[in-house]
Amino acid sequence: MDMRTVICIKWGDRYPAAYVNRLYRGxxxxxxxxxxxxxxxDDGAGLDSGVEVRAIPTIRFPETELRPGPxxxxxVWSSEIGLEGDxxxxxxxxxxxxxLDELFEYEPDRLCMLRNWTQSDGTGNxxxxxxxxxxxxxxxxxxxxxxxxxxxxxxxxxIYVTREAKTPIAYxxxxxxxxxxxxxxxxxxxxxFWPAPLPADAKIVVFTGHPRPEEALRGEWPATxxxxxxxxxxxxxWLGQNWR
Numbered sequence: 001m002d003m004r005t006v007i008c009i010k011w012g013d014r015y016p017a018a019y020v021n022r023l024y025r026g027x028x029x030x031x032x033x034x035x036x037x038x039x040x041x042d043d044g045a046g047l048d049s050g051v052e053v054r055a056i057p058t059i060r061f062p063e064t065e066l067r068p069g070p071x072x073x074x075x076v077w078s079s080e081i082g083l084e085g086d087x088x089x090x091x092x093x094x095x096x097x098x099x100l101d102e103l104f105e106y107e108p109d110r111l112c113m114l115r116n117w118t119q120s121d122g123t124g125n126x127x128x129x130x131x132x133x134x135x136x137x138x139x140x141x142x143x144x145x146x147x148x149x150x151x152x153x154x155x156x157x158x159i160y161v162t163r164e165a166k167t168p169i170a171y172x173x174x175x176x177x178x179x180x181x182x183x184x185x186x187x188x189x190x191x192x193f194w195p196a197p198l199p200a201d202a203k204i205v206v207f208t209g210h211p212r213p214e215e216a217l218r219g220e221w222p223a224t225x226x227x228x229x230x231x232x233x234x235x236x237x238w239l240g241q242n243w244r
Contacts, residue, residue, distance in 0.1 A: 007037075009089075019093065027096055057081050074139055087130065097203065104130065110169065
């Protein structure tokens with residue numbers, strides 16, 4: 001039986017090792033097929049022993065001159081990634097809540113990603129995506145050729161990938177990977193009285209910006225005093241049960 005591979009990337013200190021570990025444990029609780037978990041990182045300290053730690057593939061750009069954003073994430077498209085076959089990439093701030101095996105079987109030979117919640121032009125969201133290792137090395141080399149201009153032209157990494165990838169794109173069924181903030185959190189004023197529910201068919205809950213999982217687990221949504229009127233949440237029980 002073929003081994004399946006889930007990957008993530010961690011650099012700098014924005015997310016601690018605990019995020020990788022919780023993601024790893026969530027994956028392993030929700031796969032039926034043999035699966036390995038690879039973390040590309042510049043610091044493997046504190047990671048669980050089951051996490052396969054690898055150096056982030058080289059990508060060359062003047063980081064301080066780019067438009068702010070997770071451009072280093074493009075390194076997973078490198079021809080030097082050192083992996084083979086289909087790879088399922090997960091951002092560190094997603095929460096695995098259901099069976100993942102279908103994510104490897106859905107729409108074979110496609111680049112599978114989320115349809116971004118805040119754009120109606122087909123732009124993908126790369127919090128959860130599946131791709132063939134080494135299939136799009138030009139996403140690295142083309143970006144390296146003019147990184148500053150491209151970072152401002154495309155605004156962020158997921159717009160760049162959506163527009164420049166040559167592999168046909170398929171979008172995950174929306175019920176598989178709902179957004180905590182845009183899909184699950186009750187709208188004001190009901191968010192003062194009800195926590196976000198977890199749909200039965202949700203496989204991965206995606207957190208974008210704030211609140212992060214750790215904030216939602218504490219019932220917090222960082223905001224200015226005025227915005228706290230509507231930026232409010234009640235910690236859902238399912239979050240603690242799945243993000244551990």
